Amino acid sequence: MKIAIGADHAGYRLKDDIIKALEAAGHVLEDFGCNCSDSIDYPDYAIPVCEKVASGEADRGILICGTGIGMSIAANKIPGIRCALVHDLFSAKATREHNNSNVLAMGERVIGPGLALEIAKLWTETEFSGGERHQNRIDKITKLEHKYAVHP
Template sequence: MKIAIGADHAGYRLKDVIVPFLQELGHEVEDLGCNCEQSVDYPDYAITVCDRVVQGAADRGILICGTGIGMSIAANKVPGIRCALVHDLFSAKATREHNDTNVLALGERVIGPGVAQEIIRIWLETPFSEGERHTGRVNKVKELEHRFSLQP
């Protein structure tokens, strides 16, 4: 699987741990920054990663900031993205099974590297259930996205 990953200044250290972890799992990783402590704007990195996912250049995306909140808000503004902010193992599995998420947001200041790695492993390995009720709900989300999209 090809994974696009991005972080702001509050999440780059965790990103630097996650990139080799993803590679060890056999995934191709596109690291889209940032790589420093200097303050940057999280929406810039969220949009860059989400563009890669929407364009099909990446199968999934991972975003990391201090809490994951800002990244998840920005990501969910992009048509075609279903981003979940996850800090526990149950949610990592449920968001794939029930919501077919294609982007994962994490908070470096909220969880440590070990928990982050396990969340990512579960999230990447869990398929969408494709059950009728879950598919129907995801389709309703897509309809909302289309209804409120600024794009024609």
């Protein structure tokens, strides 16, 4: 699986750990930064990751900041992105099975690297259930995107 990944200054260390673990599991990761502790703006890293996913150039994306909140808010502004903020294994599995999330957000200041790696692994291994009720809900979200999206 091809995964786009990005982080801000509060998540770059966890990003590096996730890259190593997922590459060892056979995934191809494209790193969009950042790679330092200098204060930066998380949307600058969320946007290129999500554009790769929305265009189909990446199968999924992973975003990490201090809490995961800012990244998930920015990500969900991109049409076609279903970003889930996850800090537990149940949610990691459920968001793939039920919501077909294509971007995972986590907070380095919220969870430790051990749990974050387990979440990333489970999230990448879990497929969408394809259930009719779940697809119905995703279709409604897509209609909302079309209705409220700003077009130049």
